[in-house]
Amino acid sequence: MRRFSKLYFFVVLVIIAIIVYMFVSIDKIENELRSNIQNIFITQAKSLASNIETKLKRTYPEGISKKAFENLKKRIQLQESVELLITPVYQYVYVLYKDKNGNYRYFVDGSPFEERGEFDQKLDVDKSKWDTVYDTRKDLVFKQNLETVWTTLLHPVAYCDETELIVAIDFSMKLPLEVTETIEPLKTLFVYVFVAIAVLVLIVLFQIFSSIKMKKQSYIDPLTGAYNRNFLRDFITAHDINSFAILMVDIDHFKQINDNYGHKVGDMVLRDVAHLFGECLRQEDVVVRFGGEEFLIFLKNEAKNPEELLKVVKRLHATIERHSFFYDGLVLKVTVSIGVNLEPHHFKSTSDAIKHADELLYTAKRTGRNKIVTDSGYQQRCENNKKSIYETKEALEEGRILCYYQPIIDAKTDTIVKYEALVRMIDKDDTVIGPPFFLQNILHTNLYNELTKLVVHEVFATIKRTSNAISLNLNFSDIVDEKLFKIIIEEIEANKEVADKLTVELLEYEVLENYENVKKNISKIRSYGVRIALDDFGSGYANYTVFKEIDIDIIKIDGSIIKDIETSEVLYDIAKSIVVLAKSLNIETVAEFVHSKGVYEKIKELDITYAQGFYLGKPEKMDY
């Protein structure tokens, strides 16, 4: 915008400069034209004066003697000749001589009758100039300060290096007037051109003003007064985003406000929140209404001081939390969740940086809302090759998310009895990436649901093609989430003829709050013949009441217990106690992380039903 303003200003300045130059030039041209025309007349007048001199010398070849003064006939003839030279421009043409007193007197006067001087009549002239011509015998042209005479040309007539007469030609004032009149149409034309240009400039200025005004209007969200996405598009193009921190702000439970109090109240909240942003932030910060109740804020961060920035963000958060929103007797309290991308320079593009702020906002929302989530660990996560939501989405869309299968061995028969499906992302460089690097980021997103559906679908497809029993990992939260549970049940329903070959391994690390739902949904799954395993048992929040509430078929003893079972008596005893517990509850057991023959031997010794680990088989693609 500023760049455009500068350009417009420059263009206008250039146009004004051209107009001024043309105007100055017109005066210059007029003066030159006037001077040239005058010179033409003066040159012509000089020729006429020379002609008169020639005539005089022919008439009086021996000079102006007393005889010449007395020869009236000759003077009349001469006067008639000089009269012929009178024109509107050459107003007076006359010849004077200088008497003994230094006065100038008429010798011949060809001027019109009413202005004609008589022979020998004195004419009061500017003697200094006439004497100069008389003495120097050189032509002289000088401006007059007379009412009717504009300029006078004096031409000496000399005989034997002695000036005897001076031919004078007075130019009429009509000459400069005629020159002016000649130039006038040209000047008028220029004036019209100037006026036309001035009008054009005004129109252009008006257009520029309108365009800027319209552009400004197109940048503003009419409801909140914040910038809109049009502005965002231009802003990220024109600015170095690395000098900003990016905040993605979402009004918590905004839908409920709209549903409970109506859209007018919702609009009021949006307006007031945007207004509060404006009050809390600095002039150089930018607030964009990103979506319905989502705002994108660019906080100027030239000092690269995250602590200071976080203070601003906290102040913003606290201001909104403290503020009471009033509408028609209603008093509302509103909170916001904020995702803060402090390091946009780590991203390939501004778009990615904004997406990351969005990811952080999602984290804030799914972990309870009304909080600020920053990305101070982002760099660390980058080093750990964690994938963003968008990379995961891209991989899912490109079919780069698939299942690897690790065999599970019957410890008594040493034969593969089933496989555990383990989800993997194949990176663009064919690197195989495990779920810790991409699953965490997509939890509680639609993408997670899509991924779960894909995995369940693929597992059933594999069961059908290979007739192998396969176990599949799910979180307890997956079972509780109605939408996701529906997806899972739909897949099981669609493959119910092979559902008994599926085992669902439930990760136990999450705290269960609603057993009723879990129980109901697990019963539903089990009704298709699907077996339920409790994964990673023995680590984290191992909660024995789960056996009371839920029907469990298999316990998978956590790898952290198994891997050192060979060397640690404590771990051996823990595993033993789990096996005892499982047997007493008629539950099968699986030992994970069996990485050596020694561990496998211990597993056999403990009478654990199944074993799984790199010693027995790595996760691999399953060949059909």
Added chain:
Amino acid sequence: MKNVLLIALLSFTLLFGSKIETEKKIYDTIIHAVLPNYETVRLWSDSKVLLEELGSLRGIQVVNDVHDADIAIVTKRSDLKCDCLLFVTSYPLLKRYKNRAIGGFFWQKGRPNILFLQPNLQKNGIELPPSMRQFVEDDF
């Protein structure tokens, strides 16, 4: 010095004043040069316009009867009979009254021209100041 001043006055008035104002100043200078000892000069003219112009000058009193005048300014030919000083406004008139007129002032080719006739000045016992002597014609 006075000569320079007169020329300067002529030039200045020609430059910045109107023709009438120039005329008034020239007449004022001439009348008081001719009649230097008169506190008030009684003036007559056959031109009402000229009388109106010059009547406003300090030290000039316009009279209706030429016989009451100290100086008469004649603008056209007439059989004027009076004992006062005669001043004319054209070269032909000066020739017409060459035996009586002390001088004339007229415009020619846009230039103001002043002429004093020495014989008539002498007849009337007038001695012009040096600044005016350049305008005196001994022979006419």
